[in-house]
Amino acid sequence: MLPTQIELIRASLPTLREQAIPITQAMYRRMFAANPEVARMFNPAHMHPDGQQGALAGAIVAYAEHLDELEVLHDALAVIVHKHVAVQVQPIQYDVVGGHLLAAIAEVLGDAATPELMDTWAAAYGELADVCIAAERGVYEQQRVAPGGWTGLREFEVVERRALTPMITSLRVSPVDRQRLPTFAPGQHVSVALPGADSLALRQYSITQAPGGDSWRFVIKAEPARDQHEPGVVSNRLTQALELGAKLNLTMPCGCFTLDPTAGDHAIVLLAGGVGVTPLFSMAAASVAAKPARPLLFVHAALDRSSRPLEADLRELANVAPGFRYVRIHEQPAATERLGVDYDHVGLLDHARLTSLLPADPVERAEIECWTCGPDGFMVSVDAALERLAVPRARRHFEFFGPARPLTES
Structure with a gap:
């Protein structure tokens, strides 16, 4: 873009x-x-x-602020690219979105949307679209050529179904064609489509296991009705109505919220809130398989036992890995739950609790690496506590179940 165009957009930032x-x-x-x-x-x-509308709004403002220094947005753009690939965005759809975005800017800004400003925004959008399309084309190609990889959707069938709690179900699926599965990075997810439900959005679910094998497991929570939203259609069908042998269509694994289990020997800290445990379990299982003696703290905070699946799986990791420490925190333990048996602490995973769990030595704290996943409020609180404890920003990773946005918001 021309310097004059960049200045015009910056002048419109307020x-x-x-x-x-x-x-x-x-x-x-x-x-x-x-x-x-x-x-x-x-x-x-x-x-x-507070969801997709806010996430896009934040992305638009961030892009306008960094038009001439897109390298600042590298990590954010990588997340967007993987989210687009997860829902199978194609280049032609950028024209659709761009047309409606420019029309919306003109509608909302009214007389302030001068022809010069609109032409400049069209050029800015075109440049960003080109960057994203090229990056997404690269990811699609990597998926296509990967051993066992594919493009688009691949048919799987349910080969195992287990209720972990009244609202959470474990599904194991295997490809119908019986061909090999590709590897994936611990923490990645796939998009799931229900056959015959083309009007429903693709839903993303973490692969809840270490890489390898001829099947994949997902742990899915049936989303209840809340506020003004209906119950989750896809999650309830997957957990309540799907039988053994049922067919599902899956994309290739995607996602930037990943852990390399072979990298370094520093301590790993995995902080899960509720069903946010699913990608973190994959990371923990892969880390234990690669380096069982490596220090690994796994903290699972939840309302009570019914909101905390994978208890047996995590205990098994703790039993086989000398470096694995497993801590359970219940905000509101049920009357039948026993301290020291069903949970280890009461309350929230706040600054005080993290202070007691992480190394007391500031030098040691600066060397740990943390991954956090859970409800928005949980992640905002945990990340703020980690900041106060001087855990470097570059060593703190987080994943939203839904549209991504800065942790400083909400």
Whole structure:
């Protein structure tokens, strides 16, 4: 982009920050009305200002702030690219989104949306689209040529189904074609499509095991109705209505929230909130397989025992790995639960609790590496506590179940 164009967009930043949410709301309204086929890529439960609308608004503002230094946004763009690949975004869809985004900017800004500003935003969007399309093409190609890999969707069947809690189910699936499965990075997820339900969005579920084998396991929570949202259609079908032999369509594994179990010998800290345990278990299992003596602290915070699946699996890791430490925290233990048997601490995983669990030596704390996954509020609180404890930002990793956004928000 020309320097004059960059300055024009920067001059519009105050208005953009103020109107970013109304712009994204107008864009999605326009796009879903004119192009309903695109709606399948979005989870309806996330379509609100604190979800997808807010995530896109934040991304637009961040892009405008760093037009001439996109390297600052490298990690954020990598996450966006993998999220796009997970829902099978194709280049032609960038034209659809771009058209509705520009129309929404014009609608919301009104007279302030001068022809010069709109031309500049069209150029800025075009440049960003080119960057994303090239990166996504690279990921699709890597998936295609990987041993056991594929593009698009591949048919699997359910070969095992176990209820872990009243609301959480473990499903194991195997490819119908009986051909090999590709490897994946611990922490990655796949997108799942229900055959015959083309109107439903693809849903992402973490592969809850160490890489390897001829089948994959997912641990899925049936999402109940909450606030103004209906119960999760896909999660309830997967957990309540799916029988052995049922067919599912899966994408290749995606995601940047990963752990290399062979890298380094420093201590690993995995902090899970509720069903956020699923990608972290994959990391823990892979780490134990690679380096069982490596120090690994696994903390699982939940409302009570019914919100904490994988108890037996995590205990098995603790039994076979001398470096593995497993800590359970219940916010509201049930009356039948016993301290020291069903859980180790009462309350929240807050600054005080983390202080007691992490090394007291600041030098040792600066060398640990943390991965955090769970509800938004949990991750905001935990990341703030890690910041206070001087765990370096570069050694703190987190994953949202839904649209990604900065942990400093909410």
